[in-house]
Amino acid sequence: MTTPRPPLLADAEAEALVAAHPGWRRDGSWLAASFRWPTFRTAVAFTQRLAEVAEALDHHPEWTVRWRVVDVRTTTHDAGGLTARDAALVAAIAAVAAAAPR
Numbered sequence: 001m002t003t004p005r006p007p008l009l010a011d012a013e014a015e016a017l018v019a020a021h022p023g024w025r026r027d028g029s030w031l032a033a034s035f036r037w038p039t040f041r042t043a044v045a046f047t048q049r050l051a052e053v054a055e056a057l058d059h060h061p062e063w064t065v066r067w068r069v070v071d072v073r074t075t076t077h078d079a080g081g082l083t084a085r086d087a088a089l090v091a092a093i094a095a096v097a098a099a100a101p102r
Helices: 011-020 039-059 085-097
Strands: 026-027 029-037 062-067 069-074
Touching: 011 026, 011 029, 011 085, 029 085, 039 062, 039 069, 039 085, 069 085
Parallel strands: none
Antiparallel strands: 026 029, 029 069, 062 069
16 A cells, blocks of 8 residues: 655745744755754764654654754655655754753
8 A cells, every 4th residue: 555645835935934943954956954953962862862852753864963953854765855744854953952952
């Protein structure tokens, strides 16, 4: 059985999502953000929390750790762009970042 593809967000929906989550930006068919942490260890700890969120939502972003900075990108590959799954993931990542000790 094939899972139906989620519908793409309209441009206005994607722009509203970015406006609601400071630090996030559109990058083509992706949403992207960079998170700066006090130490490498806290940056990596943030990625561990991201992994838990991604697994819970069954939607997995790409990320890169550069010393104290974590760059995160998300899109819905099988839909070919941004969907409600990305919106939920961005909101969850924003909550994790806001709750993390600095």
